[in-house]
Amino acid sequence: MSDTGERSRKKPTDEPSLEDYLIRDPGSFALNLARMVEQAGKAAAAWIEPREKGLKSDLMAEPLADMVRTLSRLSEYWLSDSTRALEAQTHLFSSYLAIWANSIRRAAGESTEDIAAPDPKDKRFQDEDWSKNAFFDFLKQVYLVTARWALDLVEKAEGLDDHTRHKAAFYVRQLVNAASPTNFILTNPELFKETVAANGMNLVNGMRMLTEDIIAGKGDLRLRHTEYTHFRLGENVATTPGKVVARNDLAEIIQYAPVTDEVFKRPLLICPPWINKFYILDLSPEKSFIRWLVAQGHTVFVISWINPDERHAHKDWEAYIREGIQFALDTIGRRTGERKINAVGYCVGGTLLAAALALMAKEGDERVGSATFFTTQVDFEHAGDLKVFVDEAQVSALEEAMFRDGYLDGSKMLSAFNMLRSGDLIWPYVVNNYMKGKNPVPFDLLYWNADATRMSAANHSFYLRNCYLENRLARGKMVLARHRISLADIGIPVYNLAAKDDHIAPALSVFAGSQCFGGDVTYVLAGSGHIAGVINPPEKRKYQYWIGGKAEGNFADWLDQAQEHPGSWWPHWQEWIEARDAEKVSPRHLQDDDSQVLGDAPGSYVMIRI
Structure with missing residues (x-):
């Protein structure tokens, strides 16, 4: 909103008709x-x-x-x-x-x-x-x-x-x-x-x-953003063929079926955020990043987090690392025989992955050969509008409620995220739904956005205090499994993707976080925001991305010197991956009679709604 926009000149002949404002049938x-x-x-x-x-x-x-x-x-x-x-x-x-x-x-x-x-x-x-x-x-x-x-x-x-x-x-x-x-x-x-x-x-x-x-909303307003009945998981969203190949109390591990004659020797593990469900990376087939990865020859594994309840109250970050990321690595090793994998983390899933890699460096676990982060913050100094909700008084009040119930209800986080863009995600839908009386149009992205998850009390408390409130991960002061971890211990190659208009993980914040890692970091800036900047298939020919030198110094100076490229960053990332290890092997097919197969993708945990 601005009063500096193009000014319009009103003419006295611009007289409206009042007929449309008259009630004809009182x-x-x-x-x-x-x-x-x-x-x-x-x-x-x-x-x-x-x-x-x-x-x-x-x-x-x-x-x-x-x-x-x-x-x-x-x-x-x-x-x-x-x-x-x-x-x-x-x-x-x-x-x-x-x-x-x-x-x-x-x-x-x-x-x-x-x-x-x-x-x-x-x-x-x-x-x-x-x-x-x-x-x-x-x-x-x-x-x-x-x-x-x-x-x-x-x-x-x-x-x-x-x-x-x-x-x-x-x-x-x-x-x-x-x-x-x-x-x-x-x-x-x-x-x-x-x-x-x-x-x-x-x-x-x-x-x-x-x-x-x-x-x-069981007593709260669950503002509808799309026609929810139009979408069905496994039928018209989250449809990439695959199998659930492992499960514990916190996560299911999904392996996707190959479609190429050869696959990369290194499997690929995706760690999505637990604040939302993983199928943002597997929406409709033409938008699916997972389907695209499989088509490029990757053997893709994805962590599907449980939608926690009171039973998971004490599952903290160490639990999410041990029972999520390392459980997935164990599964990949058992399924493929490989000891080196490429890892991808999205949003807070990337923050967890970064912390896990720092802990694994302390413990001598070298199974991850490269790390890719999508709109991920590790340094929270420039964390954007979500910091509005994080100070000692607000966190303490939230912890009291969370530890009483064992979790934070997903509707609370959904409301907070919607408030970040209330002009786009709240008021237009209030007007359309409750004043015009119209159903919103079907939109897979907004269906996913509304499919909110709860957060276990210990996990969310640790995240808010160690990241947003005290910025311990960037400062080398976070303690996991009795280790004081440091991102500087992560010496593997890193591909760090930011989005120019991101309101959740601002581009400046991701840029600053790039300087925390100890190895070579390729910082890439995508056009658009937190979701559209990531989910941007090459066939759409939308947006652009910028690449430049090292992520150091002033962000504005880096952007001034960066080269702009039209379209999706996906092919650039693929080239980056292949430059580090392009060895191919025979495809790893999934068999229905495999004793480790527990069911079809997208699995059962993703079906649990709040």
Whole structure:
């Protein structure tokens, strides 16, 4: 959102038609409003019932308290000096007066220029009446001016530490996004016209969907982002042929069937994040990274993490390394006879892999010959907006709740991730679902995004404290299995992929983390964000990637010198892998009568939903 976008000139002849705003059947409209209120009551009951029965406890007290504390610090700066406060208010009110004066001039037949215009990328104000209708145009400009003013208050406040300023900017953005006139029927011309045209039936449908989503969330709102019934695991997502070849209490190990006449001698192990399910790497066949790997001749093994419950409360990082990564390495050795493998880690799965490799270096375990990290942070100094949720007070409150239940409910993490992009992942769906009363379109990526997982208490507590709160992994102070581990002990070749627009593992953070490893690091920057930057098949010919020298010095300087290449980074990574070991062997076929086979991919653990 910006008031620096291209300004538009309004002509007095741009008069809207009011016919679309007139209710033609007051009786039907009133009846549907009554039905909407009835449905809203059912939604409220669905929210209240599990709380009255003690089945649902809210974790909102501390986050809300933190927001109040943070914004109070911001208010203290501006209100402590009357001159400063007056200047800020005068700046805002002068903008309002300019918008009002333009409205009067426009009504008198003069051409006017917007005081504030939305960013061209902002999709919220696309209806023509945001410009043609004087009322909605006024609301739009007042909102844009106010939003920019509020964000400026954060930027210009002095005396705030970096963390407080970061949190204040985040919370103000949430409030700004929530207050948009596009989110309300009477202040959104598109919603207003649709409601009149449907005689309010859209609101009835919307409240029905709201009730269904609260019931689906067992008392919390589980905001739907896609048509979930369209997707079925193993049928139209996660369809690459393979078998579950090992299983323990924490993980299933999947081996995928070869399709080439020869395969690389070194098998490939993928360690996905446990915060989400592994099939982000195996969506529809045309998007599947796993299917592409198999087609390149890799023998692919993937860890599929359990969706934990109270039984896994004490499974910490050492357990995830021993029973996840090293269990997979043992399985690969047994299945292939190989003692050297290539390893890939994605997001927090990459963070765990990095810690595992540092521990294995201490213990003399040399089974991993190269490591690839996708949008992985190991240095959390520049960790982005997720740091807003991590300070001592918030972590302590979260730990109290987690250790009571044994896990963190997956809906909590899903909500946090959605808040990072509330303008894309929350409010457009609130408007579409609950005000327009429309089902969202089928989209495999958003189906996966909503398939959230729980986090075991010990695991998540260790992660938050050692990585986000204290940055111990980058500082060489993390302790695992009584070893103080150091990333500098990892001397194997590393391919470290960042994404330019990543809001979860910022490119700068991944760049800084590249300097922690002890061996040769190839830093590559992909276009787009945390998911699309990684899941970018060459056939799509989308985005680009940058390669350059060593990841050292200033990130901006590195980017200035880097070479931009169109399309997917996948072939570049394949060349990197082959340059380190391109030896081929006969394919490792899977047989149904194999005594180690426990079932077909994608396995049973991935089917466990929250």
